[in-house]
Amino acid sequence: MDRSVKVKRLQSPSRGRTICISDIHGNLNIYKKLLNKVKYQPGIDRLMLLGDLVEKGEKNLETLHFVMNQAKHEDVHVIMGNCDFICKNVLFAYRLDFLKDVLLQRKQSLIHEMANQIGISLDINTDMSWYTHEIRKHFLDELCFCNDLPHVIDTDSHIYAHAAIMNETTFGDDFREVMTTHFFLNKNMHFHKKVIVGHLPVTEYCHSIASFDPIYDGSTNVYSIDGGNVVKKAGQLNALIFDKNIVNVESVDELPEVEVIETVLEHNQIPLFVTWNTSQIKVLKTTSKQSLVYNSFLNRTFWVENEFIQDFKATDYTNYQIPLTKGETVKLVCLYQNKAQVKKNGVLGWTYQKNLKI
Structure with missing residues (x-):
């Protein structure tokens, strides 16, 4: 290639x-x-x-x-x-074992949708040469558009x-x-x-x-x-x-809007955000609601609500208590315990649920 x-x-x-x-x-x-x-x-x-x-x-x-x-x-x-690039994999029958692994793991895919339209499906035993050939027969224009x-x-x-x-x-x-x-x-x-x-x-x-x-x-x-x-x-x-x-x-975005019913002033704190690429943590102590963790990238020890911990990672966790003004609206990301993660003007933070009209 x-x-x-x-x-x-x-x-x-x-x-x-x-x-x-x-x-x-x-x-x-x-x-x-x-x-x-x-x-x-x-x-x-x-x-x-x-x-x-x-x-x-x-x-x-x-x-x-x-x-x-x-x-x-x-x-x-x-x-x-x-x-x-997945269209190239199908169009040229390129790295078919890799393509199969990706499609078996990925629930939402263009290739799954193409296959569904022509009445074929994929499982661990599928012959990928046959599978990609069938898709090429029906969706050559689409595959060529992406390839070019x-x-x-x-x-x-x-x-x-x-x-x-x-x-x-x-x-x-x-x-x-x-x-x-x-x-x-x-x-x-x-x-x-x-x-x-x-x-x-x-x-x-x-x-x-x-x-x-x-x-x-x-x-x-x-x-x-x-x-x-x-x-x-x-x-x-x-x-x-x-x-x-x-x-x-x-x-x-597709997040629901909620009204702020209590003004929240900015607090003195040292905010942190845990990214996907740096989300690995070491759990030092666990309670029923929170865990004390250490993140080597941030070189910080901090408490994290247990809802954010999965597979020793704390992806997209933030301790930033976002300032709010009564009467404005914010985007609701998720609820956990007595708190809510929200987005305001593109910025992610948290507030107590009592400050929002949910």
């Missing part, structure tokens, strides 16, 4: 805005909701979709058909993400990739570099053009107060915009909008 980085070059649009969205993950409802919120104008605005159109959501095939139609009739340009997606889109002022670029000349030597590199912001590489990526939920860069809004690093000239849609319980789908010299952000 050709592993070189495929690049699509575009002229900057002569009118309208450039709207960047990444990691839709088959969540068509939230994607349409975001397009409506940003007042997307087909034929006027340019839409850049930075990969991971499918996988993990509930409407993967419908999402793919919707985007294919957009790309055919509108100024819509799509990049291949690592999750979209570029890994990078380059304009005179912006570079778009799913996860990263290695340089501004070749962008990388292998497509895996631009599709799967983690923690791109931490590599401290400076670019002359603005570089926009998705792939890694932005909260993975947060270790004190977690925000799901896009991050811009002025020292590197990189925007990271994946809001954790589908893959995070408090996740959101972000739009980064370039309108001439102005940059705006809009986001949507």
Whole structure:
């Protein structure tokens, strides 16, 4: 298989805005909701979709058909993400044992939806050569659309990739570099053009107060915009909008809104947030409601409600007691004991349930 980085070059649009969205993950409802919120104008605005159109959501095939139609009739340009690569596995019968393992573990997949439509299913004994052949017979257009997606889109002022670029000349030597590199912001590489990526939920860069809004690093000239849609319980789908010299952000999620009924002032504390990549903990002491744990990445010992501990991990736990104003609304993430985890203006925190109208 050709592993070189495929690049699509575009002229900057002569009118309208450039709207960047990444990691839709088959969540068509939230994607349409975001397009409506940003007042997307087909034929006027340019839409850049930075990969991971499918996988993990509930409407993967419908999402793919919707985007294919957009790309055919509108100024819509799509990049291949690592999750979209699954179409190459099927199209070229590539690494079929690996493909089987992924599909057996992943409940929500574009390939499962294709198989269901033609009345076939997958189990541990399935012949993958036959299985992929049957899918190719019925969904060749869809598989080829994903297969033909570029890994990078380059304009005179912006570079778009799913996860990263290695340089501004070749962008990388292998497509895996631009599709799967983690923690791109931490590599401290400076670019002359603005570089926009998705792939890694932005909260993975947060270790004190977690925000799901896009991050811009002025020292590197990189925007990271994946809001954790589908893959995070408090996740959101972000739009980064370039309108001439102005940059705006809009986001949507599927969390319920609740009203704040008591004002909560900011407390003096040292906030912490436990990311997925640094969630391993050592349990030092356990009570009926909480456990005293140590996290080596944060080099901190702290108490965690037991609801957040699973398999010696405390993913997405925060001790940040978020300030609130009576009468405003926040997004409800989850309830635990007498507390609630909430999101306000993209920021994750907790409050007592008595402060909310639930």
